[in-house]
Amino acid sequence: xxxxxxxxxxxxxxxxxxxxxxxxxxxxxxxxxxxxxxxxxxxxxxxxxxxxxxxxxxxxxxxxxxxxxxxxxxxxxxxxxxxxxxxxxxxxxxxxxxxxxxxxxxxxxxxxxxxxxxxxxxxxxxxxxxxxxxxxxxxxxxxxxxxxxxxxxxxxxxxxxxxxxxxxxxxxxxxx
Numbered sequence: 001x002x003x004x005x006x007x008x009x010x011x012x013x014x015x016x017x018x019x020x021x022x023x024x025x026x027x028x029x030x031x032x033x034x035x036x037x038x039x040x041x042x043x044x045x046x047x048x049x050x051x052x053x054x055x056x057x058x059x060x061x062x063x064x065x066x067x068x069x070x071x072x073x074x075x076x077x078x079x080x081x082x083x084x085x086x087x088x089x090x091x092x093x094x095x096x097x098x099x100x101x102x103x104x105x106x107x108x109x110x111x112x113x114x115x116x117x118x119x120x121x122x123x124x125x126x127x128x129x130x131x132x133x134x135x136x137x138x139x140x141x142x143x144x145x146x147x148x149x150x151x152x153x154x155x156x157x158x159x160x161x162x163x164x165x166x167x168x169x170x171x172x173x174x175x176x
Contacts, residue, residue, distance in 0.1 A: 006039035006172040017044040025051050029059055035083045036165040039172035050164065057158050062150040066095040067121045071158045073097070073105050074125040079166035083174055120146055125159050 014022060021044040022033055030051075033041070040047035061068045069092035076084035089102055101118065104111035114122060124143050127135050135143075143152045168174075 002173050004173050004175045006042060006174070008033070008038050009041050014041075015044070020044070021048040021051070024048065028055055030055070035087065035174055036169055039168050039174055050161075053157075053161055054165075057154065057161055061158065062154040063121065063147055063158075066092075066097060067117060068154075068158055069095050070097055070101075070118055070121050071125045071155055072162050073102065074122060075129065075159050075162040076166065077105050077108065078126075078129040079163060079170065081162075081166035081169060083169050084162060084166060117146065121155065124152075124155055128156060128159050129163075 009018065011019075011022070018041050022041065025033055025037060025048075028051075036054075037047055037051060040050060057068060059065070063071075069088055072084065072088045073092055075081075076088060085106070089106070092102055093099060097118070098111075098114075101111040101114055105122075110126075111118075111122065120142055124135060124139055127139050140152065143155065147155070
């Protein structure tokens with residue numbers, strides 16, 4: 001694997017702005033500076049905003065943790081983002097996503113058997129990501145009926161957020 005372009009910065013080299021954002025992240029539910037935020041440390045103000053958005057999506061989204069993790073896996077696979085996959089596949093399993101579903105997504109296949117809510121999230125995210133940010137009226141209507149407008153907006157933001165992290169880590173060559 002090519003060398004990590006933006007490896008961790010030793011704490012003794014952090015600027016005051018980096019220290020402020022890092023300490024806030026460490027004090028929060030993550031408890032550490034995790035891989036996606038290592039390259040973002042170079043720009044601490046956006047890192048802080050991104051990390052706070054991620055904390056909401058991961059722990060309090062309108063679709064719940066299980067479906068957030070499913071959307072995260074679909075997005076990680078779409079962007080071929082191994083670090084995200086390695087972090088979130090075990091979380092998805094722990095949150096109740098069946099192992100055959102995780103394995104099918106990893107192979108780039110639509111899982112054969114999913115609960116209705118998972119199938120809707122999977123298909124919504126695939127359509128959004130492969131459709132250049134667009135979702136059909138039928139898919140939008142089904143998702144809105146099931147999750148409400150806050151849930152649909154959160155699904156779009158989840159895909160965008162994990163896409164952002166994927167672009168950061170892929171371009172920085174972030175190591176696992």
